[in-house]
Amino acid sequence: MRPLIEAQQQVLDTVPALPAQPTPLADCLGLVLAEDVIAPHNIPPFDNSAMDGYAVRAVDVQSTPATLVVLEDVPAGSVPTRSVGAGQAIKIMTGAPLPAGADSVIRVEDTEPGADTVTVVTGATVGTSVRRAGGDIAAGSTVAGAGTRLGANHLGVLASIGAATPVVCRRPIVAVLSTGDELVPYETPNLRPGQIRGTNGLVLVNVLTELGATVIDLGIVGDNADDLRSALGRGAAEADVIVSSGGVSMGEYDLVKAVLTELGGVDFWQVAMQPGKPFAFGIIEGTPLFGLPGNPVSVFVAFEQFVRPAVLHMMGARRPFRPRITGVLDEAVDTSPEKTVFVRVAVTWVGDTAHARPSGGQDSNVLSALASADALAVIPVGIDTVPAGSKVSLEMFRYPENRGLSD
Numbered sequence: 001m002r003p004l005i006e007a008q009q010q011v012l013d014t015v016p017a018l019p020a021q022p023t024p025l026a027d028c029l030g031l032v033l034a035e036d037v038i039a040p041h042n043i044p045p046f047d048n049s050a051m052d053g054y055a056v057r058a059v060d061v062q063s064t065p066a067t068l069v070v071l072e073d074v075p076a077g078s079v080p081t082r083s084v085g086a087g088q089a090i091k092i093m094t095g096a097p098l099p100a101g102a103d104s105v106i107r108v109e110d111t112e113p114g115a116d117t118v119t120v121v122t123g124a125t126v127g128t129s130v131r132r133a134g135g136d137i138a139a140g141s142t143v144a145g146a147g148t149r150l151g152a153n154h155l156g157v158l159a160s161i162g163a164a165t166p167v168v169c170r171r172p173i174v175a176v177l178s179t180g181d182e183l184v185p186y187e188t189p190n191l192r193p194g195q196i197r198g199t200n201g202l203v204l205v206n207v208l209t210e211l212g213a214t215v216i217d218l219g220i221v222g223d224n225a226d227d228l229r230s231a232l233g234r235g236a237a238e239a240d241v242i243v244s245s246g247g248v249s250m251g252e253y254d255l256v257k258a259v260l261t262e263l264g265g266v267d268f269w270q271v272a273m274q275p276g277k278p279f280a281f282g283i284i285e286g287t288p289l290f291g292l293p294g295n296p297v298s299v300f301v302a303f304e305q306f307v308r309p310a311v312l313h314m315m316g317a318r319r320p321f322r323p324r325i326t327g328v329l330d331e332a333v334d335t336s337p338e339k340t341v342f343v344r345v346a347v348t349w350v351g352d353t354a355h356a357r358p359s360g361g362q363d364s365n366v367l368s369a370l371a372s373a374d375a376l377a378v379i380p381v382g383i384d385t386v387p388a389g390s391k392v393s394l395e396m397f398r399y400p401e402n403r404g405l406s407d
Contacts, residue, residue, distance in 0.1 A: 001272035003381075004340045008305060011281055012320075015288050017309045018240065021367065022165040025158055028150050030212030031168040037143045039161045042134035048286060051129040054089040054111060054118050055102035059265040070118050074099070089118055098130055105129035109402060118241040137161065147318035175235030176204045177218035179246040179256050180229065180294065181361040185220065200245040200292075200299045207303060208243070211311060219303075223247075223255045232263070236285040240314065243307055246294035249278040256280070256291060266291070274339045275318035275364035276302035295364035301342050301376065304397060327354030327394045329377060329386055337384040344373035347394060356394055374398045 008146075019090045020034030049055065055074075060066060068089040071082045080099035084090055090099045098105070103126045110122035137143060143161060144154055150168070158166060183198040184191070191197070198220050205215050216239055235242040247256030248268060257280065260266040266282030266289060275298040280291025287308070292302045304322065312320035327347065336343040345356035356377055359367025375394040379386055386392065 001270045001277070001338065003130055004256070004273045006307065007269055007271050007279070007281075008309070011306055011310050012313050014281075014283070015241075015314050016305055017316065018169045018314050020167050020169050020316070023168050023170070025155055025164050025166065026156060028158075028166060028168055029152065031150055031171060032312070033146050033166060034152065034169050034263045034316055035167040036145050037158060037161075037163050037166055039137045039139055039141050039143050041161065042139045043137035043160050044131050044133055044135065044215060046133050048131050049092045049094055049096050049098060049105045049129060050131050051095050051105050051107040053091075053105045053107040053129065054120070055084055055092045055099050055105050056089045056120065056124070057084060057086065058101060058124050058126045058128070058234055060087060060312065061104075061106065061120045064123045065112075065119050065121050066123075067114070067117050067119045070113075070116055076130070087251060089120075090299055091118070103127065103130070124382045147316060149315075149317055156186075166355055172213045172241060172311055172314055173239045174208050174213045174241045174243060174311065175216040175239035176201055176208065176218050176242050177231050177235070177388055178241075179223070179244060180220070181223045183220045183222075183246075185316045199296050200294070203296065203300065204243055204245065204303065207300075207308070208311070212315070225255060225259055228255060228259045229263075232259070232284060232289070235289075236287040239287060241307075241311060242284065242289040243292065244289070245292045245299050248280040248291040248293060260284075260289070260291065272339045273301070273305065274341045276305065276342075277339070279306065281306070293364075296367045297344070297370055298364045300370055304376070304395070305342075322395050323395055324378065324393050324395050325354055327377075328353065329390050329392045330355050330357045330388060332388045333358065333377070333379070333386045335379045335383060335386065337382050340381055341379040342395070343377040343379060344369045345375050345377045345394065346372055347372075347374040347396075354394060 068087055071088055071090050072078050074096045076093045076095040079097050084101035104124040105119050106124055112119040143157055178198050178201040182196055182197050186197040205217050207211050208215050218231045221227050263284055266280055269279045271277055271279050278293050289329040290307050292299045309320035333343055344359045346359040347354050347356050359372040375396045378393040378395050
């Protein structure tokens with residue numbers, strides 16, 4: 001069997017990079033920067049008030065109460081027209097530019113306003129309630145580096161510096177198909193003997209959409225060579241990547257393997273991993289193809305170990321694999337020492353320690369255990385039993401909300 005890390009490296013070495021292009025910021029969620037984004041100016045661009053209150057000279061309010069003459073009122077979006085001198089103040093709103101001469105802001109709660117004056121009842125030091133120009137981002141600094149996958153918070157930062165069209169690798173197009181005469185659409189209300197509802201296609205479409213891909217859903221393809229060739233041809237013509245599920249094992253009716261062998265350019269691997277050992281990878285008409293197993297958990301695990309990092313790699317991500325943390329396994333687990341074994345686990349936290357336990361049955365058809373899982377416990381080659389209390393590597397694919405207001 002091929003070692004997992006060797007197979008992963010070959011995939012990453014094979015898949016091509018997607019082209020980079022300037023893209024409207026509003027369309028960049030989930031995409032990866034191809035170039036550094038440099039701040040053209042400071043953020044904030046000018047010294048401004050952090051509070052609604054009065055801009056003053058700190059020296060004038062060292063002894064309180066202190067009554068000052070109010071020169072003008074400066075709301076946010078306006079600029080001061082006068083400078084603050086000895087014994088003077090300017091009323092100012094949050095975000096408004098700090099007037100010349102002023103070096104601090106007294107919040108309105110610490111004042112008693114008069115007709116044309118204000119009495120300061122609590123003093124301040126230089127810089128109190130002042131946001132300095134460049135205090136968040138300095139002009140010329142790197143706001144986000146090439147290889148950064150843009151989340152919503154990144155978009156906010158880029159918007160603040162006017163980076164309206166950052167250069168990103170374009171969104172990948174991925175064609176998805178499921179194979180097998182036994183499959184029927186998941187919406188089918190009543191199953192006939194021998195039929196099962198197809199879940200792999202729905203899962204793949206959604207995990208790819210969540211990843212940021214544009215998905216072409218080719219649906220279910222029965223065990224017909226002509227139909228399969230047609231679907232693969234459409235995928236190769238319209239998509240950057242093809243992902244199929246089913247038909248890549250050793251069975252007599254694994255038609256996908258036969259058709260892919262006929263088309264050429266695809267290798268069939270026995271990867272030393274569980275679940276997900278049967279796996280096909282190669283190029284069809286210039287388009288990478290990932291042939292995943294048919295069992296639903298095998299599909300998910302193979303997707304996580306191969307497809308997801310490969311697609312992110314094509315998008316320009318430099319660290320495309322899920323985060324791993326060290327946790328404690330609370331139940332003993334028997335594994336296969338010839339393979340890297342991925343155990344579906346639910347994770348709870350006790351203080352700063354992650355505790356994991358199997359989330360259900362571990363057979364590759366038990367989809368319910370995957371729905372209850374937060375992570376994959378990664379058991380390396382060479383271990384046949386992991387005792388309870390052992391430290392394990394947890395590959396986190398979900399951090400679910402788990403806290404109420406009273407927790």
